[in-house]
Structure formats: structure tokens, C-alpha cells
Amino acid sequence: MGRLYVVPTPVGNLEDMTFRAIRILKEADLILAEDTRTSGILLKHFEIKNAMQSYHKFNEHKTVEGIINRLKAGETIALVSDAGTPGISDPGFLVVRECVKNDIEVQCLPGATAFVPALVASGLPDERFCFEGFLPQKKGRMTRLNGLVEETRTMIFYESPYRLVKTLTQFAEIFGPERQVSVCREISKIHEESVRGTLQEVIAHFTATEPRGEIVIILAGKED
Numbered sequence: 001m002g003r004l005y006v007v008p009t010p011v012g013n014l015e016d017m018t019f020r021a022i023r024i025l026k027e028a029d030l031i032l033a034e035d036t037r038t039s040g041i042l043l044k045h046f047e048i049k050n051a052m053q054s055y056h057k058f059n060e061h062k063t064v065e066g067i068i069n070r071l072k073a074g075e076t077i078a079l080v081s082d083a084g085t086p087g088i089s090d091p092g093f094l095v096v097r098e099c100v101k102n103d104i105e106v107q108c109l110p111g112a113t114a115f116v117p118a119l120v121a122s123g124l125p126d127e128r129f130c131f132e133g134f135l136p137q138k139k140g141r142m143t144r145l146n147g148l149v150e151e152t153r154t155m156i157f158y159e160s161p162y163r164l165v166k167t168l169t170q171f172a173e174i175f176g177p178e179r180q181v182s183v184c185r186e187i188s189k190i191h192e193e194s195v196r197g198t199l200q201e202v203i204a205h206f207t208a209t210e211p212r213g214e215i216v217i218i219l220a221g222k223e224d
Contacts (some may be wrong), residue, residue, distance in 0.1 A: 001071070001072060001074065001076040001103070001104055001105070002029075002070065002071040002072070002074045002077065002104065003071070003076050003077075003104070003105045003106075003107065004071060004077050004078075004079060004095065004096070004104060004105070004107070005024045005028065005076070005077070005078045005079065005080065005105045005106075005107050005108075005109065006078075006079050006085070006086050006087065006092060006096065006106065006107070006108040006109065007021050007024055007025060007078050007080050007086070007109050007111070008021065008080075008084060008085040008086070008109060008110070008111030008112045008113060009021070009039070009042055009080050009082075009084070009111075009112065010042075010083065010112050010188065011083045011084045011112050011113070011187050011188055011214070012083075012186065012188035012189035013016070013188040013189065014042070014045055016037075016111075016112050016188055016208055017042075017111075018109065018110075018111055019105050020109060020210055021109055021111060021203050022046050024078055024109065025043065025046070025048045025050065025078050025080070026048050026050065027074050027076065028050055028076050028077060028078035028198065029050070029051070029070075029073050029075040029077065030040060030050070030051050030052075030070065030075060030076075030077045030078070031043070031048075031050050031051065031052045031053070031077075031078045031079075031080060032052075032053055032054075032055035032067065032077060032078065032079045032080070032095070033052050033053070033054060033055065033080050033081075034054075034056045034080070034081040034082045034086075034090060034091055035053065035054070035056065035082050036052045036054050039052060039080055039082070040052070041078075045085065048101045051155055055079065055091060055095070055098050056091050056093065057091050059220075060091050060094050060095065061094070064094055064095050064098050067098075068095075068102055068104070070100070071074065071099065071102075071104045072102065072104070079092055079095065083112070083114075083185070083214075084112055084113045084114050085108070085111060085112065085113040087108075088113055088115075088131075088133075089133040089134055089158055104115075104182065108178075112188075114158070114187050114214065114216050115131060115156045115158075115216050117184070117188070118156070118182070118187060118194070118216035118218055119154065119156060119216075119218055120182035121182070121184060121192065121194050122154075122182035122184070122196065122218040123170065123182065123196060124154045124180060124182060124218055124220050125153075125154050125220075125221075126141045126154060128152045128153045128154070129153050129154040129155070129156060130151065130154075130155055130156070130157060131156045132144070132148070132155055132157050133156075133158050134157070134158045134159070134186065135157060135159075135167070136165070137163075140207050142170075144210075145171075145174050146174065148174075148175075148223070149174060149175070150222060151221050151222060152221040152222050152223070152224055153221045154218060154219065154220060155215065155218075155219040155221060156217070156218055156219075157216070157217040157219065158203055158214075158215065158216060158217075159215045159216075159217055160215065161185070161210075161211040161212050161213060161215055162212075164183070164215055164217075165203060165206050165207055165211070166207055167215070167217070168181070168183075168199055168202060168203045168206070168214045169203060171199055171217075171219060172199040172200060172203060175178075175199070175219070175222075176199070177198060177199050177200040178198050178199070178200065179198065179199050179220055180196075180197070180219075180220040181196070181197070181198070181199050181202050181218065181219050181220065182194055182196045182218040183196075183202055183206070183211075183215060183216070183217055183218075184215070184216045184218065185197045185211060185212065185213040185216075186212070186213035186214065187214065187216065189213070191212075191213070199215065205212060
């Protein structure tokens with residue numbers, strides 16, 4: 001029986017790649033990549049020449065059976081996403097679940113993920129938090145937000161820079177304009193930035209300054 005490795009990759013700075021992650025990718029019989037073009041740049045940087053196969057949300061249901069069969073045959077397979085830890089708002093859950101069902105060993109390496117540095121750097125309480133990831137763009141969006149009105153834990157959201165101001169404005173309408181928030185963008189990259197303050201203040205900032213890059217929103221919970 002083979003083994004599936006879930007391998008985090010840098011969310012920005014390539015120096016965040018671990019020695020173990022590089023070794024596992026070099027030893028794997030196959031690397032499953034969310035986008036082979038994106039992962040190809042990473043692999044070339046670290047002189048990793050192993051075979052890659054595309055594995056993303058549009059084909060995972062079609063390809064998972066073949067992957068499981070290769071693992072059962074004894075192959076070692078590594079799963080990577082475009083950035084961060086696979087399975088966290090990225091493909092990965094399905095193949096891990098099927099491995100568990102088939103008693104195939106799964107090892108997830110510790111490593112880069114966007115929300116942890118954003119949470120720690122926010123200055124908001126981080127001993128208890130809830131991860132909400134990407135909100136539904138249309139159907140179910142307001143239901144999800146209204147269900148969080150009484151949430152006392154710090155909340156974590158992922159968002160596109162193109163929808164950031166709209167999302168923050170919705171937050172202000174639902175949670176109140178004085179709710180504290182931290183918006184972190186471009187984590188571990190040259191232009192990394194955290195903008196902290198009330199929702200009203202942060203909305204004003206990003207209305208005047210167009211947001212760019214990957215976005216993590218850290219929103220304070222309701223005060224007890």
C-alpha cells in the first residue's frame with residue numbers, strides 16, 4: 001500500500017518551503033497539482049523533475065479513483081495546491097477522505113497557510129477562532145453572515161481583492177461599522193500589509209487605495 005503526502009507550499013516567499021517538503025516532492029512517484037503551470041515554477045526552482053498530474057475542483061471526482069488505485073498499488077503520491085495547505089479552501093478533501101476509507105496512510109506536512117500569520121498579526125483575540133474561508137458569492141451568502149451575528153470568536157475569511165470593499169460593507173451593515181477588523185494582503189510577499197481598525201475605517205482605506213493581492217480578513221467576534 002502506498003502513501004499520500006499532503007504538502008503545503010509557500011503562499012508568497014519561496015524561502016518558506018521546508019526541507020522536508022522538498023524531499024517528499026523529489027521522492028514522490030507522482031505529484032498532484034492544482035495547476036501544473038503554477039506548481040511547475042515551484043518545482044523548477046527547487047530542481048524537482050517528478051511527474052505531475054492536474055488535480056483540481058473540476059476534475060477531482062473523475063480522477064480520484066485512478067489515484068486511489070495507484071496508491072493501492074504501492075505508489076507514493078504528493079498533493080500540492082497553488083499556495084498554502086491543500087484542503088484549506090483548496091482541493092484535497094476528497095482524495096484524503098477516499099484514502100481514509102481505503103485504509104491508505106495520509107500524512108499532512110506542517111507548513112504554510114495564509115490565515116495563521118494573518119490571525120496572529122491582527123492583534124485580535126486568537127485563543128479561539130472560527131475559519132469561514134470564502135463566503136458564497138450569491139446564494140446562501142446572507143444566510144451565512146446572519147448566522148454569524150452572535151459569534152463571539154474571532155472570524156477568518158478569504159476574499160478576492162475585487163470583492164473586498166463590497167464584503168467589508170456587508171460586514172458593517174450586519175456586524176456594525178465599529179466592529180474591529182484586520183485585513184492582511186500579500187502574506188510573506190514584498191508588499192505584505194495589514195490594515196487594522198474599525199470596519200468603517202478599513203472600508204475608507206480600501207475605497208481610497210485599491211486593494212491588490214490575496215486577502216485574508218480577520219473580524220472580531222461579538223463582545224460577551
